[in-house]
Amino acid sequence: MKIIIFSVAILFIAACAGIKLKSDGHRYLENVEYNVVDAQSLTGDLYVPNTSGLKPAVVVVHGGGWTSRSGDMEGVSKKLLRAGFVVFNIRYRLAPEHRHPAQVEDVSAALAWLYENADTYQVDRQHISGWGYSAGAHLILMAGLNRQQPPFLSSIVAGGTPADLSAWPNSPLVYKLIGKGMSEAGAEWQNASPVNHVSRNSPPVFLYHGELDSLVEIEQMAYMEKALRDKNVPVETYTVKFLGHIATYVLAFGAEQRAIQFSLEHITEKADI
Template sequence: MPTHVLPLSISGFALLLMTACATTKQVPTPQTDIPYVDDGGIRQQGDLYLPRGNGPFPVAVLMHGGGWSNRDRSDMTAVSKQLAESGIAAFNINYRLAPKHHYPAQLNDVHAALRYLQDNAEHYRLDTSRCITLGYSAGAHLALLAAEIPDPEGPKISVVVAGGAPVDFSLYPKSPLITPFIGGSPQEFPEAWKEASPINHVTPEHPPVFLYHARLDILVQHKNARMMKAALENADVPVQLDTAWFYGHLLQGAHQGPAIRKAIDFVKKQWQYG
């Protein structure tokens, strides 16, 4: 055996061990299956990831993708941990799904989650004056709308993080995903299709937005992000777009970590703390 193999193996093992210990130390244990709303006998739940320390912690509400009709909050587990490790509490929620439940049921659930955090801020050691919404795909759409159509009884959203977000429903008049979400075609429900398009709610009062989008996305084309960025810039709203050049929609959704690291930096810059 070459003499250099053993020292390298030992040092490599030690490095892996130290990395594993450090990771284990920082990964928070979530409080799971927290019922945040009971709407007509339909109970929605979320998992709360709290950072280490005493708080109060800024907090994010996370929404999963799935075309508003499938998937669940397990898709956002890794992102939740990433936020908590950075000092931001993460409430990772399920919400009602289409086609059984039409818009705005899903948005109402996000609002309910925000109210729950506000009502329980002292118990969980949360600072809801620094509250963000974050989602991917359909969840990103809800993250934007929750900030644009706010609940007057809930906390104000200070920053939005939106990945792979469909922002203009008029681009997809025959969408097999949007139609059951709204409950009908744009001819049947023109106002709902317009209201549910985030790009139609951009004003100078819009909270800052971090967008991330796959350049090769053929499900929700990259032009959605470019259009949203341009609209926000025209309104003088702080915005940043991170493009994953060699990913499609699903691959970006499965590998959100690098974009989320940049999003955390953007969020903290808006809050002006390190």
């Protein structure tokens, strides 16, 4: 009877803390607050693998055209968890209510929170990476390419990336993000483009993109690759054959597997330095 009562108490405490206890032994913590801005709580879901010792970590950033959370990144997060990463799958403020650079600031705040709370979740501070798709790829690149404070990322994985916003001068989504058209705010559009934030100290980047992407054309991957190579930043690309933007998010299994391996490889390389 005492064992039953104790077990029920543990389950009650876990539920109150937003922790899901799974049979695989991993911990799932929902709605973990990483910042508060203008009375708005910013949260993410934390996945902690059932392994001992310090663990690498990844901050995962969803897409949705900066205006919604249409891609929740749960599938990628679970794959990273099974590969041994602590995963922080975050939410951020959305346009048009919140304009650039609010979203980049939120991603940076999430990276800083994970770094500051590394001991609590057995995260290796030297091995924190980033992963995003679509708008999320744009944001993790903006937050991670030229960081001026820790964590300095081990690597970045970016899928379906809007790399150079000036390619869409009439885009309603970019207009919602910036709040002004390119004709009147060209400098702001350029400043909000990841291709313009690469430095020689940027982390290695893995880019993947659907061959038939008509929302974010595959040329965007080439633009980002060139910007990285021009600064001698390690970069690898992966073209997902026969798929468009949404299908690549859903079905890019080979790309995701290679991206996870890329992240693990660059953790090892960083450790050897």
